[in-house]
Amino acid sequence: MHVIPQSWSHLHILVSVFPPLGLVFVLGFWIAGFRTNNDGIRRTCLVLLGMLGLLVVPIYFSGNGSMAVLSTNRQIPKELLNITKEAMSTHYGWAIAALLVLAMTGAAAWVELGRSYRAGRASGDPYHVVAVLATVALGLTAVASELGFQISHRELQSTTVIPDVSTSQLWSHVHIILNHVPTAGFVFALAYFLLALVLNNDGMKRGSLILFVICSIVGVPTYVTGTAAMWALTQPPIPEISKAVINAHRDMALWTLFGLAFTGAASWIELWRYRHLARFSKLSLGLVLLFAVVTLGIMTETGHRGGLINHPEIRTAADIRPTNPDAGISAAIEPLMKNMVWFISWQTVHFFGYCLIFGSALAVGLRVLGFWKSVSFAAVHRLLLLGFVGVVMNVFSGMLMMLGDSYRYVVNDYTFAPKVALIPIGAIAVLYFSVSDRLWSVKAGEDAPAGAKWVAAVVLLAWAGVIVCGRLLAYL
Amino acid sequence: MNGFQILLLVIAVDGCVLGAALLAVYQLNRGVSRGGR
Numbered sequence: 001m002h003v004i005p006q007s008w009s010h011l012h013i014l015v016s017v018f019p020p021l022g023l024v025f026v027l028g029f030w031i032a033g034f035r036t037n038n039d040g041i042r043r044t045c046l047v048l049l050g051m052l053g054l055l056v057v058p059i060y061f062s063g064n065g066s067m068a069v070l071s072t073n074r075q076i077p078k079e080l081l082n083i084t085k086e087a088m089s090t091h092y093g094w095a096i097a098a099l100l101v102l103a104m105t106g107a108a109a110w111v112e113l114g115r116s117y118r119a120g121r122a123s124g125d126p127y128h129v130v131a132v133l134a135t136v137a138l139g140l141t142a143v144a145s146e147l148g149f150q151i152s153h154r155e156l157q158s159t160t161v162i163p164d165v166s167t168s169q170l171w172s173h174v175h176i177i178l179n180h181v182p183t184a185g186f187v188f189a190l191a192y193f194l195l196a197l198v199l200n201n202d203g204m205k206r207g208s209l210i211l212f213v214i215c216s217i218v219g220v221p222t223y224v225t226g227t228a229a230m231w232a233l234t235q236p237p238i239p240e241i242s243k244a245v246i247n248a249h250r251d252m253a254l255w256t257l258f259g260l261a262f263t264g265a266a267s268w269i270e271l272w273r274y275r276h277l278a279r280f281s282k283l284s285l286g287l288v289l290l291f292a293v294v295t296l297g298i299m300t301e302t303g304h305r306g307g308l309i310n311h312p313e314i315r316t317a318a319d320i321r322p323t324n325p326d327a328g329i330s331a332a333i334e335p336l337m338k339n340m341v342w343f344i345s346w347q348t349v350h351f352f353g354y355c356l357i358f359g360s361a362l363a364v365g366l367r368v369l370g371f372w373k374s375v376s377f378a379a380v381h382r383l384l385l386l387g388f389v390g391v392v393m394n395v396f397s398g399m400l401m402m403l404g405d406s407y408r409y410v411v412n413d414y415t416f417a418p419k420v421a422l423i424p425i426g427a428i429a430v431l432y433f434s435v436s437d438r439l440w441s442v443k444a445g446e447d448a449p450a451g452a453k454w455v456a457a458v459v460l461l462a463w464a465g466v467i468v469c470g471r472l473l474a475y476l
Numbered sequence: 477m478n479g480f481q482i483l484l485l486v487i488a489v490d491g492c493v494l495g496a497a498l499l500a501v502y503q504l505n506r507g508v509s510r511g512g513r
Binding site for chain 2: 269272273276277341344345346348349352356382385386389390392393397
């Protein structure tokens with residue numbers, strides 16, 4: 001029920017998250033459509049760009065409605081109201097420019113779609129107009145979104161710090177931006193996936209599975225930055241922000257992490273299997289769809305609870321405001337994981353996971369770089385499955401360990417942030433090994449393409465960095 | 477808990493996780509081997 005907005009602000013927050021992320025994903029898909037010469041992908045991109053263009057209408061009117069409500073809100077002190085009005089004015093200027101270009105992008109996409117249907121195929125050249133417009137719209141919507149955050153998220157400018165207790169509000173800022181990738185991004189991935197199933201387009205199926213995996217990978221830093229943001233917002237306490245509301249969001253985020261892990265894992269396995277079998281299993285795709293739909297439901301609730309932390313205006317009649325900061329599953333796991341007995345058990349699982357990840361990444365990476373040329377790439381590609389189970393093991397064990405001592409990791413350990421940043425880089429780079437057609441065709445005795453060697457180098461450096469930063473956690 | 481009991485617990489937790497992981501790897505590899513190209 002939380003997706004049915006009951007105020008202008010709620011509608012504005014909901015619909016305005018889609019254009020920036022949508023444009024990133026659609027442009028990514030577009031490039032893939034051109035590279036693989038897949039008409040289905042290109043036409044789907046045009047439809048989605050056209051739909052993004054239509055979002056201009058609700059975004060504009062809900063934005064105007066929100067401004068009117070906020071400008072006359074008597075609960076806001078006069079000085080703060082002036083600052084809010086100034087922030088709204090700046091946001092409005094950029095937002096109008098962004099919406100204009102987005103509307104033009106949508107209109108151009110619909111025109112192109114009509115032309116391609118009349119021609120009976122997706123033509124090449126005129127698309128560049130849409131691509132350029134979409135790129136400009138992406139830049140402008142990103143700026144407008146960032147300025148929009150500044151209206152209500154005054155806590156981001158807080159510089160109050162208690163030494164060894166507080167952590168930077170930068171974490172909150174990163175979390176606000178990052179959380180839209182697995183949420184709004186997931187909606188696009190699911191839309192692509194459904195269309196791919198309807199059109200029975202293998203290229204689109206592969207593309208949407210890749211999007212599911214990327215959303216799942218980004219779920220990890222999103223969860224971690226969320227935990228850090230919890231410390232930033234509660235130490236020192238900010239009067240209008242409730243730890244109990246944060247905790248209710250954190251609990252649902254934990255379930256989201258599980259949902260993302262299941263969806264991402266099922267998607268990656270299908271990508272890996274497709275590489276060897278050259279066909280998809282209907283059962284596996286059905287499983288991905290089931291996981292994705294359930295995860296989207298959980299994620300919607302998570303997003304709404306996250307919004308409630310700093311947007312009381314989106315509270316619906318069905319919302320019950322949490323009051324106990326120690327209620328819920330996260331608070332129950334914390335003391336359990338503080339117990340050394342459980343901590344070392346899962347820490348050992350974590351180290352086994354690293355061995356599997358680095359071992360398989362090293363073997364595959366070195367083959368790509370030129371070692372063991374007597375073995376085909378397809379043969380070493382099978383080893384990636386070991387690394388994959390290592391990633392799954394480490395996401396669960398790492399999450400449990402972080403719950404046990406989140407203060408130490410996100411406030412006191414300097415190497416935790418680079419470690420968490422390197423994980424998605426290494427994981428997304430590994431995806432290349434399972435999706436590149438050129439690499440797949442490298443037979444025994446053949447050299448891998450130069451681009452693949454660069455990716456292999458990134459994979460090895462990123463995972464080596466994760467291990468080094470992880471090992472230094474206790475000392476820096 | 478004494479040291480020996482902790483060791484047993486670590487072996488139990490890691491054994492279960494690694495056992496499940498390796499079983500999954502075995503099954504998936506077998507599926508690919510049967511229908512591979």
